[in-house]
Amino acid sequence: MTEKELQAKAKEEVPAKGERVRPGRVFVPAVDIFETPETLVLVADMPGVSGDKVTLDLKENYLTIYGEIGPPLGPGETMVEQEYSIGDFQRDFHLGSLIDQSKIEAIMKDGVLRLVMHKVEKAKPRKIEVKVG
């Protein structure tokens, strides 16, 4: 794999859908979504969000991930130069019906959320024995 230099990007803001209770801006996290034969894995970059501030909401087939950031500045600090915007993260996904909704694992580490969703076992072909009466 060739080495690539990372490019700075402005964060994309979530389009407002109704009013929010919590003040501040909300951004769309960058995600990777991939499938293995057994699972569907979602990886999202949410810097500044600790593990206990992640909310996962699954309603029917709609998954919403929400990450609430901690205070961006320490007490008594004032901003001198601001290059990146600060705010919570939110993104909605429509899942296929193949997900076993009771088997979802979430790990938050270094500002990266990893969500492992297990696919529903497909109806396996079964042999039906006919008993001789």
Place this chain on the structure above:
Amino acid sequence: MPIFFREPRWNPQRELEQLQRRMDRVFQDAFGLEGRPRRAGVYPLVNISEDPDHIYVRAELPGVRAENLEITLQDNSLILRGERKIPAEEKQVNYHRRERESGFFRRVMPLPAMVQGDKVEATCKDGILTITMAKPEAVKPRKIEVKVA
């Protein structure tokens, strides 16, 4: 006859100013600029803040491990080099979305005030790198008491 409505004289200067303001708003909305011109963006973008005793430089580096970061202080400039690695997944995976990027970065940023080179600390928490630098005694704000004569 009373004048109910007076057509304002056409003022190209004002029209241009209005247009400028509207365009500014469009750009602010579209690119999330905080009402100020953005500098040439080099990864990682940083926020610099201060309190009376310290200067803080913060950068969003989700998933970057401390051992892949190299921070140098040189002539009152901070040099930030490193690499963001995204571990390869198993071979049989198929991607639906691939937005997270990996690669290396190297950035130099001049600091807004003098700092003490031996009092610099860097911590990584929840994907945010915070570099804390102590200001030298000479630049710290001092309270000057007014003596009553």
